[in-house]
Structures are given as C-alpha cells and as structure tokens.
Amino acid sequence: MNRVLLTGNSAAAWAARLAAADYVPAFPITPQTGIIESLAGWIESGSMPARLVMFESEHSMLAAAGAAAATGVRVFTATSSQGLLYAMEMLYATAGWRAPFVMVNVSRGVASPVTLESDHNDILAARDSGFLQIHCATCQEVLDAVLIAYCLAEDARVRLPVLVNQDGFLLSFTREPVALPDAGAVARFLPAFDSMGIEFRASRPISQAVAVLGGSPYSYFRYQMQLALQGAAGVYDEVAQAFASEFGRSYPQVEAYRCEDAEVVFFMTGAFSTRARAAVDRLREAGQRVGLVRPRLFRPFPAAQLRRLMSGRRAIAVLDQNISLGKGGVLATELASVLYGMPEAPLIAEFIGGLGGRDIAPEEFYQMAKVALDAADSGITPAPRMLYTETEMREMRKLQSIAIAERHELRGAP
Amino acid sequence: MLRIRLHGRGGQGIRTAAQILGSALFAEGFEVQDAPRYGAERRGAPIVAYVRAAHAPIDERGTIANPDLVLVADASLFQVPTAGVLQGIGARVALLIATTEDAAVWRARLALAGPIFSFDPGADPAHAATALVGAAARMLGVIRREILGAALGEELRGLDVHKQRSSLMRALEAYDAFGVHGGAVGEAADASARDYTAPQWIDMFLDPVSIAAPDLHASATSVQVRTGAWRTRRPVIDYAHCHRCSWICSTLCPDSAIAVDADRTPRIDYDHCKGCMVCVTVCPAHAISAAPEPRGESPPAALPGVAA
The missing domain is CATH 3.40.50.970 (Thiamin diphosphate (ThDP)-binding fold, Pyr/PP domains)
Incomplete structure (x- = not known):
C-alpha cells in the first residue's frame, strides 16, 4: 500500500x-x-x-x-x-x-x-x-x-x-x-x-x-x-x-463511532466530526457514555439507519455547521423528521457551530454533551444555541468600534 | 501529539516550511497532518500553518490553540493582533523567533515565562523559513539530519538546483547550531473531559442594523492600514537611471503606491507598498531593484553595491 x-x-x-x-x-x-x-x-x-x-x-x-x-x-x-x-x-x-x-x-x-x-x-x-x-x-x-x-x-x-x-x-x-x-x-x-x-x-x-x-x-x-x-x-x-x-476500507452510509452503549451521541457531518471523535475518546476516558453518529450519505438521507442508530439513546447533540436562516440547523430538522413518531425518541439539543470555519474547541464538545445529558435528565429541550463565546463578542465589539470610529471621522472629512 | 504552529508572511515559504516538517516527521514514522491557513492570498499578508504529529491516527484538525512549539519567521507579526502569534503560549510552550535581537530582549518584551529561542535570519528575511525548519527539527529531537535533508529535497523539488542547495545549507546550519537545544519541546496532554473549563458561551442578541450590517461606509479606510509592513522585499528606485517616463511603474502598481512629481519623478509610498515587485519587472530602464526588507532598522539609502 x-x-x-x-x-x-x-x-x-x-x-x-x-x-x-x-x-x-x-x-x-x-x-x-x-x-x-x-x-x-x-x-x-x-x-x-x-x-x-x-x-x-x-x-x-x-x-x-x-x-x-x-x-x-x-x-x-x-x-x-x-x-x-x-x-x-x-x-x-x-x-x-x-x-x-x-x-x-x-x-x-x-x-x-x-x-x-x-x-x-x-x-x-x-x-x-x-x-x-x-x-x-x-x-x-x-x-x-x-x-x-x-x-x-x-x-x-x-x-x-x-x-x-x-x-x-x-x-x-x-x-x-x-x-x-x-x-x-x-x-x-x-x-x-x-x-x-x-x-x-x-x-x-x-x-x-x-x-x-x-x-x-x-x-x-x-x-x-x-x-x-x-x-x-x-x-x-x-x-x-x-x-x-x-x-479493505469500509464506508457504511452512516459512521457510528463508539455508539454501542452511548446515552448521548453527537450528530454532525464533515471534517469537524473528526474533532467530535477525539472528544468522544476523551469523554469515554472520563467515564461518560458518549458516541458519534455521522451520515456520509446525505442524499439519499439514510433514514432507516438513523432510526436504528438513534433508538435507545437518551439525547442527541446535533451540531449544524450551517444555518437555514429563519429556521435553524438543517441537520437538526432532517433528523427530527426521521425520528418523529418513533417510540421514546431521544431528545434533540440543537447547536449551530463552525460557521465560516469558526473553530470548535474540545471543551465545547464536552459542554454540548453535558447540555444534552442534562436536558435528558430534566426532560426539557434546551433552546437552540450558537457556539459563540464572551471573548469572541469582545473581539467583535473591538472591530465594530474601529469601524464606527472611522465612519465618524471620515464623514467629517472633505 | 506534537503540535507546531508557524507564523510568517506570504512569500516567506511558511506553507512549504510546514510541509518540510510534515514530510520529515512522516518519514520518521509519525502520523502527520500539515496545513496552511490564510486569508488574502497576497505576498506579505500574515499566514499561519499547523503541523501535528502523533503515533496514532490524528482526529484533531484546524486551528492549534494549544501548541507545543511556535515558530515566528517575522517578528513584526507580534504587533498584528489578528495574526494570533501569542495565542495559547503558556509557560511550557517553546517559542522560536527569527530576529536580530537576543532572546532575552523578547522575553522581557513579551513577558513570557516559557523558553524563548532566537536566531539571526541573516540579510534576507525572506529566507528565514528554511532556517526555522532546521532549528525546529533539531528542537523536536525526533528528526534525524539526513531525514530533514531528504524532506527538504522532496518539498523543494520544483526549485532550481542553486536555490535547493542554499536552502538545504541554511536548514542544516540551523539544525547543527541548535544541537544544544535538542529535545527542548515537550508534548501537552490532550484537553481532559473530566475537569475542563466550560466555554463562556453567550446568548446572541439582536443588535441594531446600523451595527449589524457588515458595511464599510467610507472609501479611504485603507490609508489607515500600513500595508507596507507586509513587505519581505522593497523596490528601490535608482534615480540615476530612471528615465522619468513617469507612467509605467505608477500605472501598473496594483496598490497605487507610486506617485509622480511635477518633474515626472516617481516616488514610492513605503507605508503602502506591499512589495509585489511589479514595478521592478516592468521598469523599461531597469532602474528599480528589489532589496531585502530590513525589519526594525532604517531603510537602505540606496541599493546595495550602488553609490547613494
């Protein structure tokens, strides 16, 4: 090879x-x-x-x-x-x-x-x-x-x-x-x-x-x-x-990583899901039953496999690296549609993250798993959340203050 | 896992430097990942590259927020916050800077507790990257001299033989000079899921559209941005040979950084010249030459070898 x-x-x-x-x-x-x-x-x-x-x-x-x-x-x-x-x-x-x-x-x-x-x-x-x-x-x-x-x-x-x-x-x-x-x-x-x-x-x-x-x-x-x-x-x-x-390389329609006994699974597509895989390893080391479900085949949507893989989970942390403006994450919507009506369907916690290549830190994966598990315990579906930190907002405000200051200065210029 | 972050400017060979380290580590039996990250694909713009190496398949990708070794090919990048040179540099992170100043000066300036190493990049900072690679390879302590040489040869295959040879020489010189620092880089543990600091997420809120639209309302903001700091080389006009044809260099400058006086003498605006060298190429009198960009020193009065 x-x-x-x-x-x-x-x-x-x-x-x-x-x-x-x-x-x-x-x-x-x-x-x-x-x-x-x-x-x-x-x-x-x-x-x-x-x-x-x-x-x-x-x-x-x-x-x-x-x-x-x-x-x-x-x-x-x-x-x-x-x-x-x-x-x-x-x-x-x-x-x-x-x-x-x-x-x-x-x-x-x-x-x-x-x-x-x-x-x-x-x-x-x-x-x-x-x-x-x-x-x-x-x-x-x-x-x-x-x-x-x-x-x-x-x-x-x-x-x-x-x-x-x-x-x-x-x-x-x-x-x-x-x-x-x-x-x-x-x-x-x-x-x-x-x-x-x-x-x-x-x-x-x-x-x-x-x-x-x-x-x-x-x-x-x-x-x-x-x-x-x-x-x-x-x-x-x-x-x-x-x-x-x-x-000798196997590519099922859906990758299921360490899902055997998982209570919580991450659900996402694309390259950042390898980061989720690393997070699953760390969470397992910390004694948590967490896995990753990642559709490779997106059209046709692997509905039957997903129903089988999601059955028996307590909660799913969906990470959408996209946003359907006016609705929310596309994956969350698609997953919900195939789980609808399934007896004891797991709760879905929706996250939007990685827009425009924004990084997703290991700690954010740990926290998403925690939010999903807490939601399963309380039975209350959390509001959808975009991954965005205080530090990012501070940096954004700094950029905006520069833009606004320049706008004011230049408005007065000849 | 070894995590290395490289900072430099477009044109300094930072992407290639990452690939040389990647290829050398791969040849030493590591699983490897190397990647550049940049925005404006422009000579002189800040660029960062990542190298990861481990003895198991690598699942982590993208930004390295928690590096073991940080290489800086151009010390002027410390003043550019968006370049993110200092991100994640804790007490255990080794920092290697191409600079004419002593490491102690930078330790005081940056107030960092970790090990700082410096080396003089020589007359032409455009060549700092190959020397950085040689020094870094030695500091990692896991790359043999001949493997480094082979990786360099592989990644520089497209260059002419003379450039390949001089790059190899610079890298191996640095490799040998850093013998005393062999094994200076340690590996950070992976971020534990047992006792981690929860991310400080905020609930996003609606801002007034006057702020929330990504607008630039003014036309002259680029004057404020000193893109002259992006240069690795500067064009220098030899006025003894300039024909005062007045329009070729000034018209073809893609940044409008050459103005012409009333007496048809071209003047370069070094605050905004990005060092693309288009003027050097097009000057019919061959009166413009490219000189290495000095950093932290006053600009040369004339071309090397030409009387001022």
Missing part, C-alpha cells in the same frame, strides 16, 4: 485520474482551485489522457458537464461556495437529464459577508437538486468517495450525478496520510463507463430533457428521480461492500 501525504484537493484530483475521467470542465474558485491545477498539470504533461476545458462560469461548466456525460464519457468537475450557487440552475437541470457524472464541492461559507473558510450552507443548498451527496471527513474519504461516487452514479438503477463534499481548508489544504490505490485495483472496482444507450452525438439530433406541460408527465419524471434516489441507498451498500473487499 502506497501511503503518501496528500491534501483533500490532491486526493480529489488523484481520484479523478484513477477513475480515468475523460473530460474535466473547469472554473477556478478558492478553495477548490488546487484540484483543477493538479488535473491541468497531469493532462498537460500527458500523464492523464483527458481533456480539460476552462469555462467562463460555473453555470456553463455544469452545462458542459451534463452535456458531455450525455455523450457517454466519464466526466469530473469541481466547485465551491458561490460557484455552486451560481451553477444551481444547471444542477437541477442536469440531474433531470439522468446522465451520470461526479462533482466535488469544497465547502466554503456563502456571502454575504464574503468569507473563505468552511461551512455547509453551500452543499446543503443543493440538497433538493437530484444529485446524490456524499460528505467526507478525511482526505482518504475524499479519494475513496469519488471512486464510489462513479460506481453509484453510473449504475443503471441510479443514473444520477453525485456531489462529493469536502471542507475547505480543513481538508482541501490539509495534508495527511492517504493510501493511494493501485490503478489496476481501481480498474477492477470501477470498470470503464458502459453508457448503455446514452449517446448524445453531434449531427445526430435527439431532444434531451424535453418540455412537458400539464403537470402529469412532469410529476412522473420528477418522481422517477425520487425513486431512483431512494433506491440508490441499497446500491450504495453494494458498492461500499465491493469497495471494502477490493481496498
């Missing part, structure tokens, strides 16, 4: 290369650019036989990705944040074409105000688009998830595009040891794309994704996508099983 230090961006690029992607439509955006730089270098030097085309926007990039996939070639692309939002119209459109491809999103908080570091509002905005979603927590997972994603997307029972999500900075720019799979093993696991009738060709006109009026045909096509997504959960299990036998 060849273990090397790779960033999440390098891992994503290596996965596209190992998957023998034929076509890479691209548009650069921080913190995704490293993926495109690696691929461009390999394609330029001839070590990756593919074609890379730079577009004028993410919207066009997605249109090209879908159109190329509809010709039956293997397509890889990547974006982030504002880029994903700008491409959003084409996400919905290309998913409906039922042509498979893989896109990596490197999570970054969305404007306004503009920022660079990670939270999940970008990827969650694509929640309802018809793309499958796999959320990663390590650089190894990024590489492996892209390979799994191609198997899943191209399966005739699914035939939908897949988004693989990794956190900006925390994974994209972070090097850690990654087992680089052997090209032969990847070819065994992921054979060449059998397009089975997908054959959009120049000078051979067909109408793809036609307009349908009256509601009834539209309902049919949309619900076909819903059924394909729901069925994709079972296909994911088959693919993950095949991946485990080829590479």
Whole structure:
C-alpha cells in the first residue's frame, strides 16, 4: 500500500485520474482551485489522457458537464461556495437529464459577508437538486468517495450525478496520510463507463430533457428521480461492500463511532466530526457514555439507519455547521423528521457551530454533551444555541468600534 | 501529539516550511497532518500553518490553540493582533523567533515565562523559513539530519538546483547550531473531559442594523492600514537611471503606491507598498531593484553595491 501525504484537493484530483475521467470542465474558485491545477498539470504533461476545458462560469461548466456525460464519457468537475450557487440552475437541470457524472464541492461559507473558510450552507443548498451527496471527513474519504461516487452514479438503477463534499481548508489544504490505490485495483472496482444507450452525438439530433406541460408527465419524471434516489441507498451498500473487499476500507452510509452503549451521541457531518471523535475518546476516558453518529450519505438521507442508530439513546447533540436562516440547523430538522413518531425518541439539543470555519474547541464538545445529558435528565429541550463565546463578542465589539470610529471621522472629512 | 504552529508572511515559504516538517516527521514514522491557513492570498499578508504529529491516527484538525512549539519567521507579526502569534503560549510552550535581537530582549518584551529561542535570519528575511525548519527539527529531537535533508529535497523539488542547495545549507546550519537545544519541546496532554473549563458561551442578541450590517461606509479606510509592513522585499528606485517616463511603474502598481512629481519623478509610498515587485519587472530602464526588507532598522539609502 502506497501511503503518501496528500491534501483533500490532491486526493480529489488523484481520484479523478484513477477513475480515468475523460473530460474535466473547469472554473477556478478558492478553495477548490488546487484540484483543477493538479488535473491541468497531469493532462498537460500527458500523464492523464483527458481533456480539460476552462469555462467562463460555473453555470456553463455544469452545462458542459451534463452535456458531455450525455455523450457517454466519464466526466469530473469541481466547485465551491458561490460557484455552486451560481451553477444551481444547471444542477437541477442536469440531474433531470439522468446522465451520470461526479462533482466535488469544497465547502466554503456563502456571502454575504464574503468569507473563505468552511461551512455547509453551500452543499446543503443543493440538497433538493437530484444529485446524490456524499460528505467526507478525511482526505482518504475524499479519494475513496469519488471512486464510489462513479460506481453509484453510473449504475443503471441510479443514473444520477453525485456531489462529493469536502471542507475547505480543513481538508482541501490539509495534508495527511492517504493510501493511494493501485490503478489496476481501481480498474477492477470501477470498470470503464458502459453508457448503455446514452449517446448524445453531434449531427445526430435527439431532444434531451424535453418540455412537458400539464403537470402529469412532469410529476412522473420528477418522481422517477425520487425513486431512483431512494433506491440508490441499497446500491450504495453494494458498492461500499465491493469497495471494502477490493481496498479493505469500509464506508457504511452512516459512521457510528463508539455508539454501542452511548446515552448521548453527537450528530454532525464533515471534517469537524473528526474533532467530535477525539472528544468522544476523551469523554469515554472520563467515564461518560458518549458516541458519534455521522451520515456520509446525505442524499439519499439514510433514514432507516438513523432510526436504528438513534433508538435507545437518551439525547442527541446535533451540531449544524450551517444555518437555514429563519429556521435553524438543517441537520437538526432532517433528523427530527426521521425520528418523529418513533417510540421514546431521544431528545434533540440543537447547536449551530463552525460557521465560516469558526473553530470548535474540545471543551465545547464536552459542554454540548453535558447540555444534552442534562436536558435528558430534566426532560426539557434546551433552546437552540450558537457556539459563540464572551471573548469572541469582545473581539467583535473591538472591530465594530474601529469601524464606527472611522465612519465618524471620515464623514467629517472633505 | 506534537503540535507546531508557524507564523510568517506570504512569500516567506511558511506553507512549504510546514510541509518540510510534515514530510520529515512522516518519514520518521509519525502520523502527520500539515496545513496552511490564510486569508488574502497576497505576498506579505500574515499566514499561519499547523503541523501535528502523533503515533496514532490524528482526529484533531484546524486551528492549534494549544501548541507545543511556535515558530515566528517575522517578528513584526507580534504587533498584528489578528495574526494570533501569542495565542495559547503558556509557560511550557517553546517559542522560536527569527530576529536580530537576543532572546532575552523578547522575553522581557513579551513577558513570557516559557523558553524563548532566537536566531539571526541573516540579510534576507525572506529566507528565514528554511532556517526555522532546521532549528525546529533539531528542537523536536525526533528528526534525524539526513531525514530533514531528504524532506527538504522532496518539498523543494520544483526549485532550481542553486536555490535547493542554499536552502538545504541554511536548514542544516540551523539544525547543527541548535544541537544544544535538542529535545527542548515537550508534548501537552490532550484537553481532559473530566475537569475542563466550560466555554463562556453567550446568548446572541439582536443588535441594531446600523451595527449589524457588515458595511464599510467610507472609501479611504485603507490609508489607515500600513500595508507596507507586509513587505519581505522593497523596490528601490535608482534615480540615476530612471528615465522619468513617469507612467509605467505608477500605472501598473496594483496598490497605487507610486506617485509622480511635477518633474515626472516617481516616488514610492513605503507605508503602502506591499512589495509585489511589479514595478521592478516592468521598469523599461531597469532602474528599480528589489532589496531585502530590513525589519526594525532604517531603510537602505540606496541599493546595495550602488553609490547613494
């Protein structure tokens, strides 16, 4: 096994290369650019036989990705944040074409105000688009998830595009040891794309994704996508099983860490969940029965697994690294919806944390576990809380005092 | 787990320095994580990088709030609060500063109880990072000399042979010079969940929108920010060779930091020149040169080797 230090961006690029992607439509955006730089270098030097085309926007990039996939070639692309939002119209459109491809999103908080570091509002905005979603927590997972994603997307029972999500900075720019799979093993696991009738060709006109009026045909096509997504959960299990036998790494739909006898579990997605794993180890050392439940597969949402894993817990501390403005955390809402009606469903304590890459300290994990357990004892669900300390507020007030003072000074200036 | 935090400025090779340490520790059999963190991707802007090494898989990631060793490639960063150089520097944390001043001066200045080490980065502070890596590798006490050399070679593969050789020389010199400090870095214990200080969370409240909107109401605020402190190198005009063409350097300066006098003489505003060296590249008379940025000293009157 060849273990090397790779960033999440390098891992994503290596996965596209190992998957023998034929076509890479691209548009650069921080913190995704490293993926495109690696691929461009390999394609330029001839070590990756593919074609890379730079577009004028993410919207066009997605249109090209879908159109190329509809010709039956293997397509890889990547974006982030504002880029994903700008491409959003084409996400919905290309998913409906039922042509498979893989896109990596490197999570970054969305404007306004503009920022660079990670939270999940970008990827969650694509929640309802018809793309499958796999959320990663390590650089190894990024590489492996892209390979799994191609198997899943191209399966005739699914035939939908897949988004693989990794956190900006925390994974994209972070090097850690990654087992680089052997090209032969990847070819065994992921054979060449059998397009089975997908054959959009120049000078051979067909109408793809036609307009349908009256509601009834539209309902049919949309619900076909819903059924394909729901069925994709079972296909994911088959693919993950095949991946485990080829590479020895196991990726169930939901990671359950030290949950055997856990009274309280953390529930979250993405790279910060490795911090939760470390916190679980410390809490266990302190004699507390705490675990971590982390969905890898986010669309389709692993409802059955979550009901099984959450059954018998006293409380769940949900950490949402996102915010649905006017509602609250997306994960808390989604989890509540699958637990609703379950006898003795555990209490949910909602936390918003890590917006725009804001750090989450070990002590904050300990305290979240305590708040959740206290709530289970008292039977009273606590009000949702954003992780924000007195010190942060003091720093914020200092910045505001500078901004306001300057505003006053400059208003008087000529 | 070993936790190392590196501070410097864009262009000093801080990200590469973290990767050299990461690769060396990986080659020594550690599980490793290294990562840079920056905002504006600009030469001279403060940058921080993290290296973690352990004998078990590393679950912690992101900010290192509780470092074992802090490396500072540019001492002017102590004056920049947002750079966060002093974050988490308790009595057990080793601090290594590239500075011409003695460690005792910095101990008094920063009022820190922990061990402070300094070394003279030499004429060009842009090269401080490789020396820092060599010194740090020795202080950690777990990286062999030849492993450091191999890691440096691996990470600097893209550079020309001369630069690789001089970087290797600087790193190994520092490695040898810090022999007496071998093993000066200890590992902090993980934050215990048994007796921890609870976070001082506040309940967020609604502010008036006049404060709560992220607005800048004025156009001239950037004048107040002395971005000249970001430079690692400064452009110096040799007026004996300047043609007074008057518009090329001043127009192409991306920070509008070159003004032109009535007699068509360009003047560089060193308070705001970030040291990008665009003017050096574009000057048709080759009258602008790049000189190492002195820190805490008066600027050079003229180019080295050229009479003032």
